[in-house]
Amino acid sequence: MSDHASAVLAAAEGIGAEIAWVIIYVLCWILMIAPFALWWAGVRTPRSERRARRAEPPVAAHGSPVADAGEPDEAPVRAAG
Secondary structure (H helix, E strand, C coil), rough: CCCCCCCCCHHHHCEEEHHHHHHHHHHHHHHHHHHHHHHHCCCCCHCCCCCCCCHCCCCCCCCCCCCCCCCCCCCCCCCCC
């Protein structure tokens, strides 16, 4: 036991302190991995862009560039990454 009245977790002893350190360790890993997991899951695109993509009509099966030449491209151009 510490003789300081203001001792924090670093000076704590016992099973309660070990449980607290495990919780802190797990939270650190979660907070470190969560941004990458959200990015991989598709949360990286703004909600407005996801809604716009769902509202777009499906692309024609023939995919002829001549048929689509008259329509302007209104989609914003974004850099990869």
